[in-house]
């Protein structure tokens with residue numbers, strides 16, 4: 001394995017107490033020796049204002065350093081941001097982060113929509129038209145949330161396809177795959193429950209169809225559709241239930257599961273693409289092989305290319321764990 005040089009952390013982001021002092025004679029005057037022009041042009045004394053300005057410039061770094069000394073976050077962040085990724089990592093590996101970004105957009109725009117939306121059967125439709133027609137940037141935020149939900153669903157499927165075709169569901173990442181499946185179900189639940197919220201003709205009838213489809217599931221189906229409908233007919237109670245699921249229950253679960261998902265990604269690393277072969281670990285060759293190099297034989301057999309006794313000397317196989 002090639003060893004990468006440790007990245008240098010720029011001095012500007014290291015708090016002054018942790019900075020390495022400069023070597024004597026480097027970047028200044030040699031140790032113990034006064035600069036030759038000290039008598040002719042003595043250094044100007046810094047004014048109080050200059051000193052304040054300097055301290056002001058260091059203030060954000062000092063504050064960060066203060067927090068960091070208490071959280072010990074820089075070690076973790078450096079480890080995470082500069083961690084090694086397998087050879088062959090490509091654009092397909094950005095689909096997970098793209099899904100995460102789509103979720104963050106949904107969460108942010110959703111918070112602003114919630115400030116103006118009223119989850120009542122008589123008010124919901126009007127609150128949405130109020131958002132679209134009167135609230136500044138309301139149409140933009142509503143549009144971002146509406147289209148963003150489709151974007152997130154498309155991205156999550158593409159990301160799942162990437163992990164499937166790259167074999168990333170295999171040992172030791174099975175648990176991350178299972179968490180991903182739950183995230184997929186929760187994302188679909190978000191899209192389904194959000195669809196009813198405008199409470200217009202389309203969302204009303206589409207939700208009836210969706211609830212009935214859920215009811216056709218084996219064993220739990222009928223219970224699930226009863227739970228979703230929250231009454232004999234789709235109405236005000238259904239809207240409240242969908243709103244609670246959409247606003248509180250599922251986003252909380254998604255945030256917790258994304259946390260677990262990311263933890264496992266950082267802990268286990270990502271899978272190499274299936275076409276990347278593992279590099280042979282650099283270990284000392286056994287003495288018998290060294291001898292073979294000298295006389296062309298191992299245990300009496302001729303050494304043929306990279307094969308000894310018919311078995312490959314170099315590690316062959318997939319680099320993906």
Ligand code: HEM
Pocket residue numbers: 092093094095096097099100101103156159160163166168169173176177178179180181183184187258261265269270271272
């Ligand atoms: C909210 C939904 C999701 C988010 C935000 C998310 C995010 C991520 C990110 C950022 C990564 C690392 C980079 C990458 O490989 O793309 C990752 C890896 C992974 N994700 Fe997801 N993911 C989600 C849903 C899913 C789903 C639905 C599945 C599968 C059912 C899944 C399975 C995996 C697996 C197995 C890995 C490890 C990949 C590897 O080792 O190469 N994820 N996820």
